Amino acid sequence: MKKSLLFLIFISQIGLSQKLKIDTKTTYQTIHSFGASDCWSMQMIGENYPIEKREKIASLLFSKQLDKAGNPKGIGLSMWRFNIGAGSTEQGIESKITNEWRRAECFLENEKYNWNKQRGQQWFLEAAKRNDVDFTLGFLNSAPVSMTKNGLAIGSGKLGEWNFDKNKIDDFTSFLTKVSAKLKFDYISPFNEPQWDWGPKSKSGFGSQEGTPINNDDLAWAVRKLDAKMTDRKLNTKVVITEAAQIDYMYKSKTNRSEAKQDNQIEDFFSKSSKNYVGNLNSAEKIICGHSYFTTSPSNELISKRQDLLAKVQQQKINYWQSEYCILGDNAGEIKGGGQDLGMKTALYVAKVIHADLTYANASAWHWWLSVSANDYKDGLIYISNNGVKGENDSNKFDGEVYDSKLLWAFGNFSRFVRPQMQRIKIETDNKDLMISAYKSSKQIVVVIVNSAQNQRIDLPNLTRNQVIDTYTTSKDKNLAHSKIKGTSIEIPAEAVVTLVTGLR
Template sequence: MFKSFKALTLLLLTVFYTTAQEKPTVKVTIDEFHPVQTIESFGASDAWGCQFAGKWPDEKRNRMAELLFSNESTKDGQPLGIGLNFWRFSIGAGSAEQGPASTIRDEWKRQASFLGLDGKYNWTAMPGQVWFLQAAKKYGVKDFLGFVNSPHVSFTLNERAYSSAGECNLDFSKLDLFTDDIVNTVKGVKKLTGIEFKYLSPVNEPQWKWADPKQEGCPYTNEELARLARNLSEKLIASKLLTKIQVGDAGQLDYLYGQGKSKGHQVNAFFHPDSKEYLGGLANVDRSISGHSYFTTSPEKKAVDIRKKVAEEVAKIKDLRYWMSEYCVLGDDSLKGPGRDLGMETALFIAKLIHHDLSISNATSWQWWLAISPGDYKDGLIYIDRNKEDGKVYDSKLLWAMGNYSRFIKPGSRRLPVTMTGSDGNRLHISSYQTGSKLVTVVVNRTKEDVNIDLLTNKSRYNAAEIHVTSEQYSLFPVQKYNRQTGITIPAQSVTTIISQR
């Protein structure tokens, strides 16, 4: 027994002081003299749920749009949204109008088209998706992309929005009709909403067979993709549209630099002048190549090595940019896709992946797959009840974790190289960005311990910092302000953004 209360108090203070002193400290050096890539955007797509969610009652759909696009906060500082600045619009193939005859089993994955099965255009055919287009515009989104999973069923070999044979399903005798439809859709959307798509992605994951009627999809070889892109390029020019063609959308990152000649080596195929599939000389083909991070997230060495190879391959082509244009959790060694997760497990997994895609493969744009999901799967930023007319809206920690990047790292920000020293440095994932006069540093701490970090810069002097935390307790909330750049506490199992100011 302690002889006095004073002795007990002294012991407790000693234990507390010793524990505080032992908290790991990581020194983070940020190199302002050698900026790397310029960040363009963070985005998501309107497939598949927006076609129904966009017709929900105003209060519900407005809340969904606010969560996705808003940069505003409540009076106590809680962000209302994650400030996405890029929106992907799914140009459907008409399977929704076919209904059960489409043989696509899930009606949520059948997609509408403005072009009807009767060959006439109906510009009221996609009200839910159009509503979200207009909502994004209202919140200040400027960059929009239209993407095509399958040619309209009127132009496919089997009159379905998927490939029965596992080979390209486009009837190339109807190529002109298909590209005319894409151009007509771009024009129609512009007339309807005032939005001219900045980009068009005419194919999606062309390496897969798309032979199972789960959703719309169409395979292409590099040669078939190039033939389609050249035709579309001519049609866009003739129509005096400024929209640029964005190519790649590889189903797996290693198709960008490997995996055979017919569907792989896409960087070289489309952007090396000696390639027969060369598209880089077309004025309206964007100088970006896109790929999807599926099946390349574990083990860690594999994830890192693949992304290094992507960066090396893209760097061989002058002025070529790399986009990570789609991801959700399908499953790997450490995290499986089935099972909706509104908590931090998926959020921390994805925050680490975003870090790797930005910091290792030098992605200039990072785009999530489903903005809104009705499923019991790890594929949504926002979840809704599987109801076409109304229901509950659920935000997720994944949404807010992505917001640590999308809300604060604005278009035009430059990523800055980061080095770490300290016993705990290899347990954190840290990236830093020059955003105007501010320095934005995102720290992913997947450990179960708080970590202190000291930020060191080699050019500018920053005198204050504010941290925004996504954790089980917080959703991108501004937790603490510092009048220094040292001794900043990164909470356990959190994604934390440090905003440094001069």
């Protein structure tokens, strides 16, 4: 029997020594991926921006290479999410979506497929594949406009009312399988945030983006139809559901979406006694996907909601993916979504959310929302602006400066080193200022430390025979900066995220 490895790390604080225990035998979830999406700017950037700027963005997002000093050139995403458009771009202003950036082209138009559509997004999809990103996923906000009830990619505004002509389900499943096969997606996510109404946002009748609600009954029906089509065509792409708008809707019943039959989704879709059970389908992964929006503050709710989610996930023996997040709202006064921030405040807040999703909800995947944003908002890993002009407008449509953020690199403290198939392992500390998680592969142990407080000194025992540990630090003046520890001590800077990487004995 292979012996468990038990490591002790001592944390010194003003003369006080505390023990940090890592037990490699006690394991939790297996990591699937860290990812981000191509909405909405990548269509503009991929089609219009100079090649050197496109390559710079691709390197920041996808590269796993190191520079001569050992610093990562990028954050090495392991999942790339591609928005499959519904055709609002071709409709122009008649789409009832005011903002051109929030519209999307469709591969199917006038009953013919045109694979030259979404060229800008396809450029980045190919860049992801060139950089050996492990997984790709296609997701929809709406069915193609030729298949919707109202001929638009926005809903009616009524909760639970699926904007889809059910007589066209065969056309819809054919569309999904053909796009998945052509673009070679590993996963397809047919429905996004079904709990929102996705209808007009004013009396003008205009909406903000493509989208449609759908209730649990219709969603299960459509997934069964899609599974039959994918099985018939022997497609390897797997279906994932449900991209819940908030994690509450996955595990809670009797919510404000109960009447519309849009909550309690874990039990509804994965309990064998449920009429909507889809856990036995060939193409459907035993995964529930949800978004961490509006559930991250205050800290007691950040933890308790994820503990409740985990209980339901474990009950049905499925995996959980946190499949979309950025900072929205005012978060109980802790941080506001408005206002671009390239610094550590946003980076540390998001790192706390990632840590909570991984350690309290056992998320096996964690995906950010906008990989690149033009907005004056906390929604991007990378930002673009033209001569300081922010926003989804003509100024930024054809060219602009490219700015990385501390959030990008702090996300990289996880995504670059916590790789697919690693297992989260047990780690304990009495130090309440540090958020620490640990992961192992057959050859490595990775420890990610989030420190929102003052400097902390950690004394390390001999983890390996030669005691060489690689560290990567993101702080106010460092971006995944590499160093090596050959002794038994490291100082964690104030307000920093630090990753330790070491070999197993």
